[in-house]
Amino acid sequence: MPELPEVETIRLYLSSKIVGKTISKIDILTKKQFIGEPQKIIGHKITGIIRRGKILTFVLEKDWFLNIHLKLTGQLLYAANVNKAVFNHKIPFVKTQKMPSSTTRVIITFTDQSGLFFNDLRKFGWLKVSRQPEKVKAPDVLSPDFNLPYFAKILWVSKKPIKVLLMDQEKIAGLGNIYTNDALFLAKIHPLRKACSFNQKETETLYQKIIDVIKEGLRWKGSSDVAYLLPDATTGRYQNHFKVYGREGEPCLVCATPIKRFKHHGRSSFFCPKCQKKWI
DNA sequence: AGTATCCTGGAA
DNA sequence: TTCCAGGATACT
Secondary structure, three states, rough: OOOOOHHHHHHHHEHHOOOOOOEEEEEOOOOOEEEEOOOHHHEEEEEEEEEEEOOEEEEEHHHHEEEEEEOOOEEEEEEEOHHHHHEEEOOOOOOOOOOOOOEEEEEEEEEOOOOOEEEEEOOOOOOEEEEOOOOOOOOOOOOOOHHHHHHHHHHHHHOHHHHHOOOOOOEEEEHHHHHHHHHHHHHHOOOOOHHHHHOHHHHHHHHHHHHHHHHHHHOOOOOOOOOOOOOOOOOOHHHHHHOOOOOOEEEOHHHOOOOOOEEEOOEEEEEOOOOOOOOO
């Protein structure tokens, strides 16, 4: 899905649009994607929106919560009037169209007739009503808990390849395939290097590059490479600034060597064979 | 540690 | 027709 920068962009956008509004209706078009009882939160006001890792949580009155995971193709589109919603956009999967579209799975309407369309082509995402925010085990990349001592601690005890560790949401919350690949490139580290093989300097560099690349992604409002859109159906622009992700065969931005791709843990890894030497 | 699985549709 | 996809989990 959207990774941390995409979800945070959505959170920032929606904070100014729906906080203070009261849910009047929830239409569930794809049952398996809505967990819990929607009627429990009908009539409740949204008092805030938080995000930890890739999970967005609407905080409601009286200790109710609506947690959302967009997975790979989830979108949250905001309309001032849910009955007259038309979005114009051109990226794949959802073309210019009236809402609800063929990929709309849930519609949340507020008392002023504004609302949200949860669209999700691949049906992996979910919404979940609960009495407490969905638990996220690891520190979020942008939280103070994600500090250098913590990062060093998890690296030095792990025998996993560094890329696998960085994408483990129980160790660090928020990184996905795009930003992990790009952070490793910026730090000049091969994705398969064992985490426990890092020295102090390498650890510090990678720590800083992770934060840098996440902030850059946020600055461009995320990457609209596949299905991600802002709630107004505009696109993010980090895809125009990819370092190695999705750039197989294209020249390395530093040394012009063609970027290589390989599969590992079911995911594509992209790297520059010259800048990111294998192991020590 | 690797692979299959949940889904759908665009690209090669 | 086959491969591919910002995720995460459940298997062998």
